[in-house]
Amino acid sequence: MFLPMRAVDLIERKRDGGELSPEEIRWLISQYVAGQVPDYQMAAFLMAVYFQGMTEAETVALTQAMLESGDWIDLSEIPGTKVDKHSTGGVGDTVTLILVPLMGAAGLVMAKLSGRALGHTGGTIDKFESIPGVRTELSLPEVIRQAKEIGVVIADHTAELVPADRLLYGLRDVTGTVPSLPLIAGSILSKKLAGGADAIVLDVKCGDGAFMRTQEDAQALGETLVRVGNQLGKRFSALITAMDQPLGYMAGNALEVRQAIQVLQGEGPHDLREVTLALGAELLLLAGEEPDAGKAEEKLVRLLDSGAAWEVFRALVRAQGGEVGAIEDPSRLPQTREVVEIPALAPGYVQRLEARKVGLAAGLLGAGREVKGQGVDPAAGVELLAKVGDQVEQGQPLARLHVGRAERLPEAKRLIETAYTIGETPPQPGPLILGRVR
């Protein structure tokens, strides 16, 4: 007797700790995307996965099935290694705006698809769009054409890529099934694979301002991503990087663009530069461009200091319709009318600076969205004047709030005031790069 596949049988098998075959997973995902398996069955399945996990083979099959749900970017006719990067999200994480032109300067192709601000973390697309004129909603042929012409692209994720992820993520978000390793892996990897790169570096953020709070969790995610990604035929590696305090001194869209420009001009904050170089070096290694990480970093430092990366950034902005004058003279980038300083209430050393609160404050001030579809204020955000280890006097300003939504100022103020912990002794600085998975 022929028994048709039934979603309830697959849910029960997963619930009871069993394994699904690749065919079963493909069936489930394709039927879900086709509207044949309803949301409520998928929700029950996702919760069962939350509790029972997935084997590596299941996670590979899930990723593959999600990838197959939509279109993907074919960069194969462009010569050279195509690289990509993904960050699990942090505060002040402007790395993409620096890394893309840096990779272009190194002769690699990087067509980066990015997202918008979510929760307390910013989004590269919102940041890039804060440069007047920049257009990020490119069609897939436009992405490919620009990658061919100048080697670099920063474009908004389109609905044509991995529709399964759009549907699944929307469902996970409201059913308490976001924090599941195999589901996170499927979501991240299917999107990266659809992006068409050969070599991909993952920045798994770890700490107060990150999705993964502990190094153990971050390491587990990095290992799953690299193992599953490599099984899918691409070269992956992951760095675990600290996200206890924000990267750099800025949280907000135009504010972070300014910071990125500093690094692209050979300056800028040490931590942001260090993380960018480490991720870039991984990509040069994966691409086979350099024999070791030391040599790769040296090359990238030269490309920053020589202005080569900065030139690629100018070309990138120009190609996507942006006003190059606004990045050459960042005072022409959007600015809020109101700027409020937060003074230190006591003298001492900054011992902690909670990234999550800084991100939430920036979001409230206008850098993020409180409800889906809301616009962001490109100028709004938080400018940090003191970070962990800095000594401050009482009354000295700790941060400047660039106020886009005045009605949210009191709450943002409270968040920044409590984000800082000031004590009498200087803190022990921790490492920025916590781990590496290859």
Next chain:
Amino acid sequence: MFLPMRAVDLIERKRDGGELSPEEIRWLISQYVAGQVPDYQMAAFLMAVYFQGMTEAETVALTQAMLESGDWIDLSEIPGTKVDKHSTGGVGDTVTLILVPLMGAAGLVMAKLSGRALGHTGGTIDKFESIPGVRTELSLPEVIRQAKEIGVVIADHTAELVPADRLLYGLRDVTGTVPSLPLIAGSILSKKLAGGADAIVLDVKCGDGAFMRTQEDAQALGETLVRVGNQLGKRFSALITAMDQPLGYMAGNALEVRQAIQVLQGEGPHDLREVTLALGAELLLLAGEEPDAGKAEEKLVRLLDSGAAWEVFRALVRAQGGEVGAIEDPSRLPQTREVVEIPALAPGYVQRLEARKVGLAAGLLGAGREVKGQGVDPAAGVELLAKVGDQVEQGQPLARLHVGRAERLPEAKRLIETAYTIGETPPQPGPLILGRVR
């Protein structure tokens, strides 16, 4: 700041092993019934409950919230104790058809709301309707009026009672969340409470043909039901009864009515009679009618043997429009044209007789539904000629199949052939009443 309740927060709390307040559970269930919490969030919540369970306080709140979702039957103006019974479902379980008139004969009020055949188990409503003319779709006022007039009713569950259970059960059925103790308890108890009785006995079936396969699981369910039920202000007790082989010799609608008539006339199979008397005795104890179970059983035996219960059954059938002539002369009950005997393939003792296979075979032959909404054949089913412990000769008929759906005969035959295990030694008979929870 006022934070409105959000389903996703409750799902996450349950997922993480936390406890929900009665207010939160009431909100979740009422919003779900109102269509404000969608199926996919409820499905995720149910799967989280599957894994994390519920505390007794949560189960009480769930039952209460489900009860409050609809109407209930108010029997309070009828004098005397109102009793009720629930079975978790078995094969050949005709107890309700006997117990209702027996309780009526004992002077108690029993307005029993029942369901239809489901899976391998039969349904009292389908059985009762196999008596020509019987009408079971009574309105709530009709139920109350008949209970007042003759003390006994057997009616179909109406949609007005516990709509939350109808919605939740439909969802659980397709999301792999049926086998969860608190969800089972909420479903059973909310319906019993809506039925308006003061004292309720639960028959928790245990074994191959039951929902609960092991005595441990059955005991746990019985304890949960009684503890939670008593907290909700009614008198509950539970018996754990064996369901490895079917009760009695019949599985099928009119076939089981015949068997019930035998018991009501002081005859009939020993096991069916014993379980009915034990459940009835519990009700007399709960109602305070008798001081101990022995005395209660003696009273009930007298009511069977004297014909008093049989008289109430006749009144019950008449009140609901049935042809009394058909129960007085059971050869007038529906009969199939085709009857097929299954011979023993070897001589020996019947060592096992799998209730589940008998139930499935009866269903295939027409006593049950293969898809929702399908009609049943009142005459179809399985008549057992040998049960566990009986000695049989090779070729001697083990069972008669009353064939309603001829196309399903080969499959039903195979089921019955494999349902019997015949061996050389007589088996050790096990007890029928395995446990008692008061």
